[in-house]
Amino acid sequence: MKKISYLFLIVFTFLSCEDQETVDTPDFEISFNETAKVGEPIRFDVQNTPNFLNFYAGDFGHQYKYKDRTNAEGTVTMSFLNSQKWGLGPNKEGALSVFYSKDYEGTSTKEAVQNATWIDITERFNISKLYDFTLQDSGIVDITDLADGSPIYFGFRYLCDNVGTRPSEWYLDELFIQMEVPEAPEPLTVATEDKPGFNPVDVEGIVEGWNANKWYFDTQKGENGLWRMRGQAKVDGDWIANEDWLITHPINLTKVNPDQGLPLKTYSEKLESFEYTYSKPGNYTITFIGSNETIYGQETVIKEYDITITE
DSSP states (O other): OHHHHHHHHHHHHHHHHHHHTOOOOOOOEEEOOSEEETTOOEEEEEESOOSEEEEEOOSTTOOGGGTTOOBOOSEEEEEEEEEEEOOOGGGSSOOEEEEEESSOOOOOOHHHHHHSOOEEOGGGSOOOOOSSOOOEEOOOEEOGGGOSSSEEEEEEEEEEOOOSSOOOEEEEEEEEEEEEOTTOSSOEEEEETTTBOEEEEEEEOOOTTOTTSSEEEETTSTTTOEEEEEOOOEETTEEOOEEEEEEEOOEETTBOOOOOOEEEEOTTOOOSEEEEOOSSOEEEEEEEEEEEEETTEEEEEEEEEEEEEEO
16 A cells, blocks of 8 residues: 555656646736727727737837848948038138048047048038028938948038138038838838937047037937037147047948837746727737747747728
8 A cells, every 4th residue: 555655756746846847838818999089098908918928019120020120232322410600711612511431440549530532522411501590400311322331330421621710610410311111101220310329539629628629419409419510729829720520339230120029928937918009090910929938948929910991
């Protein structure tokens, strides 16, 4: 009798361990109204919620089929805002130029700027001639011809080599590089002023004690601050020649941000329902990714649903 009990205990323990090593396949269910209006919160009810649950709404920037897309092909455009004032005579306009380089080493030194090959593309853009600091749109300029998958730097050069009259002052703001691709209702973001950002480089006209004689970010100007160039230094009563660059970090013009899902639940959280609101009409494919995970492995189930959003 003791031998039978002992054998039963061994079998039970073995089966229990085997059961613990089994990861349950997610068996969740989603219910919601399949038609809704723009701006109307949609309630999603969730049953048998798995350990982890992610949600792709299917609208722009949240499509599951583009979750791994990091490169795309399309029409690439670039735009920025600029303005200027205070320059006199030949310095009243023309001090700002736009260049690109594919061999700049990116070290933000005078020597690196001078050793790089810079191609002038100023004529593609609307450069301000207003003389009143009203920020002027450069225009949305097609730069698809520069998009070959290799890193590229854009440089905004301030150059004033006429020392006979007062130099101009410039503002630069809101750099946007975007890509138009099929099926996208809006352009994909390739780069902005914040990402990748700028590095200022002084090439000529550095004057100790006059730190405004270069590109610097002025937090007091513009809605959220802007880049400012005050090339107005004098030495012994004379204006000085000045060359300063504002250069982006390297940009890949074919690289785009992958679409993002919304993490609804992690292992320790509870979830019975949530809401989502669409801002544009259309037919969308909603995707849920449910996962159960233990130290023994992971089981994942993907479920897709259709929803129609009307005005």
